[in-house]
Structures are given as structure tokens and as C-alpha cells.
Amino acid sequence: MLARAGIDAARATRPDGQLTLAEVDRIWQAAAALAGTPAFGLEVGRRVQPASYSLVGQVMMTAPDLGAALREAVRLTPLIGEGGVIDIAHEPGRVLMRYTPSNPDWVLKDMRVDAALGGALMLAHMITGTEIHPAEVRLNRTPPRDPGPWAALFKAPIRFGADGNALVWDRARMATPLRAANEAVNRLLRAHAEEIYRERLSAGGVPADLRRVLQSLLTAGESLTVEAAAATLNTSARSLQRALAVAGTSFAVERDGLRLALARHHLSRPELKVEAIATRLGYAEAGVFVRAFRRWTGETPARWRRNALSGSPASASSSAATDPGTDPRP
Numbered sequence: 001m002l003a004r005a006g007i008d009a010a011r012a013t014r015p016d017g018q019l020t021l022a023e024v025d026r027i028w029q030a031a032a033a034l035a036g037t038p039a040f041g042l043e044v045g046r047r048v049q050p051a052s053y054s055l056v057g058q059v060m061m062t063a064p065d066l067g068a069a070l071r072e073a074v075r076l077t078p079l080i081g082e083g084g085v086i087d088i089a090h091e092p093g094r095v096l097m098r099y100t101p102s103n104p105d106w107v108l109k110d111m112r113v114d115a116a117l118g119g120a121l122m123l124a125h126m127i128t129g130t131e132i133h134p135a136e137v138r139l140n141r142t143p144p145r146d147p148g149p150w151a152a153l154f155k156a157p158i159r160f161g162a163d164g165n166a167l168v169w170d171r172a173r174m175a176t177p178l179r180a181a182n183e184a185v186n187r188l189l190r191a192h193a194e195e196i197y198r199e200r201l202s203a204g205g206v207p208a209d210l211r212r213v214l215q216s217l218l219t220a221g222e223s224l225t226v227e228a229a230a231a232t233l234n235t236s237a238r239s240l241q242r243a244l245a246v247a248g249t250s251f252a253v254e255r256d257g258l259r260l261a262l263a264r265h266h267l268s269r270p271e272l273k274v275e276a277i278a279t280r281l282g283y284a285e286a287g288v289f290v291r292a293f294r295r296w297t298g299e300t301p302a303r304w305r306r307n308a309l310s311g312s313p314a315s316a317s318s319s320a321a322t323d324p325g326t327d328p329r330p
Helices: 009-013 021-035 040-046 050-061 066-075 109-128 148-154 171-175 183-200 205-220 226-232 237-246 251-267 274-280 286-297 301-309 313-320
Strands: 084-091 094-101 136-139 158-160 166-170
Touching: 021 040, 021 109, 040 109, 040 148, 050 066, 050 109, 050 183, 066 084, 066 094, 066 109, 066 171, 066 251, 066 301, 084 109, 084 251, 084 301, 094 109, 094 171, 109 136, 109 148, 109 166, 136 148, 148 158, 166 171, 205 226, 205 237, 205 251, 226 237, 237 251, 251 274, 251 286, 251 301, 274 286, 274 301, 286 301
Parallel strands: 136 158
Antiparallel strands: 084 094, 094 166, 136 166
């Protein structure tokens, strides 16, 4: 599969290795072609283990309950991958774990959404020790010719052609205790995850170099322009944009992606006001940040925060707590 995708297999054995989004696209294309089934994404999700989520999986496993584990997944999404965004929404009596691809033109988007939601369900089974199932599954895709594999995996009503992608849980499910819950271990793992989160934002390649520069510009109170970033990287704006295009991205995508990741991270800390977060992200006015955040997520920062921090009453205090010294401000 890797050979077909043009990727050196030795890279896959490195525990600290990372692949670009373009390389991941090629792997999906190669794997799907070899599998030859439209339900391939479900099979990927079915094989998920907590270790598939690396450190985030450990943080989730040691959380007190399912609701707290879900909130940790939202907060640490960048450590899981950059292909999509996990967030939480609420309806009367229900909690939605939503998954939105970062790129609407994602290669094999339907399969990869199937894998993300299927994997999330398998992880819920493993960390709770029970075969719990959602009240409903929503998929923003046309119905497959044979929906049997979807029904077999999710064991719940499936709404194809929905407005978004989500596992819809009865609110009471969020209080389901986790079999490996451990407050002390969870606190240590969360602190370590914060450290890795900061390092990940500035690791490897031109896009990551740009993210590191953008963080330094934010710290210095400078404008996040392609000209300022290029000057810091000792290159021209045109050369920087060309290198980003080769990497399958752009200045605007990286700038907005960094801002969104940091915004979601900061919003998970209830003591930070929206105005302060806007300033940290380089916005002169909170209103500009609010409009940008709504464009990225479809929600205001305040609503997103309420959804992200809400859940079962038993877990709210432990999940929302912030360890001293883990402030990831840029």
C-alpha cells in the first residue's frame, strides 16, 4: 500500500514520524483501491484502538467518564490529526459529537468520515468496557447502495444526507464511567499533552515553520501577513506561497488553521474571556474574531465554549480544570 502511495515504508515505523496531509491522501487512495469496497472507511474505524490516538487516547482512557473523554478529544484534536475538527453540540436530551473535514474537497471524504465516526464508536466501546451505541448517526453523504455495513457497525438509526456528520448520544450516556479512570494519571497525561501540543504546532516542514513564525508574530503583536511571515523566514512572499502550494496548503489556510486550533484550545479554558482570546490571536477587535470563528465553525465562540465545556455534571469540574503552567499562549 505504501509503495503504491509512493511513501518509504521505513517512515511508518518511526514513533515520532509525521506524514503530510497530501501523503495521507495518497495512502487513502492506495488503500481504498486495494480494498475495493465502498465500506472501506468503516473497516478502518472498526480496527481503531486507544493507541491509534496516541497520547490523546491515553488522556481519554483515564478521564472519569465518557463526557469528559469527549471533551478532551475536542480540546486536543490537533494531536489526533489535522484532517478534521471534532466538536460538541447539544439538542434537547442529546449530545452530538460532530466531525467536520477541514477541507470540503477532501480526498475520499465519505470514507474518511466513516472511519472517524466508526473509530470514535469503537473507542467508546473500549474505554467504557461496554458495547454502547448512539441514539442516531448522521452522515453528510448520499446513501450507499447497500447500507448494511453501516447498520451493522453503528447499530443505530442512520440519517444519510444530514447537514453534518455526528454521533448523537443520549445525554445520560455522557455519565458512563470509564474502566481505566484515574484522576492523578489523567492530570499528568493532560499536562504532557499540553506540552506536546505546543511542540506539534512548531514541528517539521514549511507549513510548520510558518506556524512557528505566525506564533512569534502573535507574541510580538505583529500583523499576520504573508509579507511579515516571509521576511521572518528570510524569503520572499512569492517563494513562501509557492512552497506552501507544493505542500498542498496556503498562507490563508495555515493562518486560519492555527488561529482556529488556538481559539478552540483557549476557549476550553473558562477563565479566558473572548476579548482576551481575540487579542492573543492578533485581532484588533473581538467582533472580528467572533465573525471569523463563526465562519470557521458555524457557531459563535461563546456558544462553542458552552457546548465544549458542558456535559455530565459529575465530570464538568474535572474536565474543565486547567493545570498551572500549561498556558499554550502563542
